[in-house]
Amino acid sequence: xxxxxxxxxxxxxxxxxxxxxxxxxxxxxxxxxxxxxxxxxxxxxxxxxxxxxxxxxxxxxxxxxxxxxxxxxxxxxxxxxxxxxxxxxxxxxxxxxxxxxxxxxxxxxxxxxxxxxxxxxxxxxxxxxxxxxxxxxxxxxxxxxxxxxxxxxxxxxxxxxxxxxxxxxxxxxxxxxxxxxxxxxxxxxxxxxxxxxxxxxxxx
Numbered sequence: 001x002x003x004x005x006x007x008x009x010x011x012x013x014x015x016x017x018x019x020x021x022x023x024x025x026x027x028x029x030x031x032x033x034x035x036x037x038x039x040x041x042x043x044x045x046x047x048x049x050x051x052x053x054x055x056x057x058x059x060x061x062x063x064x065x066x067x068x069x070x071x072x073x074x075x076x077x078x079x080x081x082x083x084x085x086x087x088x089x090x091x092x093x094x095x096x097x098x099x100x101x102x103x104x105x106x107x108x109x110x111x112x113x114x115x116x117x118x119x120x121x122x123x124x125x126x127x128x129x130x131x132x133x134x135x136x137x138x139x140x141x142x143x144x145x146x147x148x149x150x151x152x153x154x155x156x157x158x159x160x161x162x163x164x165x166x167x168x169x170x171x172x173x174x175x176x177x178x179x180x181x182x183x184x185x186x187x188x189x190x191x192x193x194x195x196x197x198x199x200x201x202x203x204x
Contacts, residue, residue, distance in 0.1 A: 006054055012013050016058050019187060022171045024186045027056045031157045031190045032066030033141040038155070038192060040074055042200055044109030044137055047071065048100050049083040050093060050121060052113040059088075063113050063141065080181030082107070086117045091122025101128075108136055115140035115147050115156055122150050122197070138197040 002074040017025045039047055052059040068080045086092035094115060101107065112118035118140030125132055132138050132152055140147055143158035150179045171184055196202060 017187070019185070020127050021173065022184050023168050024171070024188065025058065026159045026188055027190055028062035029066045029069075031141070031159075032063040032111060032113075032191075034066075034069045034190075034192050035141070035155070035157060036067050036070035038194070038198060039109035039111065039137050039139065040070065040076075042109075042137060042198065045076070046104075046107045047076075047079050047082065047109035047111060048104055048107045050084050050096055050110065050112045050117045051055075051083050052088060052117070053085055059113055059141075060085075086113070086120075088114055089121040090116050090123070090187055093117035094124045095120070097121035097124045101130075106130075106135070110138045111152055112138065113143040115142045115154060117158075118154055118197075119146050119150055122152075122154070126151070132197050133199055133202050137200075139192075143151065143193050147193070147195065150197075152199075152202070154196075155192070155194045155198040157190050158193050160188055163188060178195055 014024050015026065017023055038048065049064065053065045054060040054064065064083065069082070071077065071079045082100065084096040084100045086096040093112065096117070097110070097120065110121060112121060118138055122132060122138060125136065130136060138154065140156040143156040147154035147156040167186060182188045
């Protein structure tokens with residue numbers, strides 16, 4: 001971040017908010033607030049979180065903060081301790097869900113910081129005979145192609161990545177043309193795409 005702040009070249013940062021720099025980013029805090037509330041609204045009381053590294057402000061700290069605040073609003077502060085930090089991979093999700101389950105299981109809800117992490121978690125849960133969504137509801141993040149090929153399909157958060165690219169390109173061109181004098185920080189919205197991994201009807 002220090003290096004980026006010192007650069008005097010035309011620059012637009014995508015996916016992270018940086019004060020004083022042109023950037024297009026997403027509402028990582030409220031998106032996980034929403035997925036956690038979704039599980040709470042479906043009756044989950046023992047929810048765990050597989051987080052990304054907290055050194056990553058967006059995917060790490062902001063998403064974990066959304067998870068914690070959703071629980072806090074329901075008086076479930078003890079659930080904030082039910083988390084493990086994974087890297088951005090299926091393998092890490094597979095590994096860290098085992099640690100989370102050993103420390104805090106059984107859980108009835110699982111929020112994951114990325115679809116890759118969630119995919120690894122789903123793989124382990126299936127092997128362990130823990131049924132999704134019958135025993136535990138699971139959400140991912142990113143609405144990637146993975147969310148549609150997992151079994152069950154994965155409820156996730158959709159971001160408008162194409163729109164972010166278009167808006168970032170516009171900002172960059174304005175800077176190159178000398179029209180981008182005022183720093184622009186743009187936060188785009190999101191939507192929760194619900195699929196089988198949180199479908200309570202499948203539990204019946």
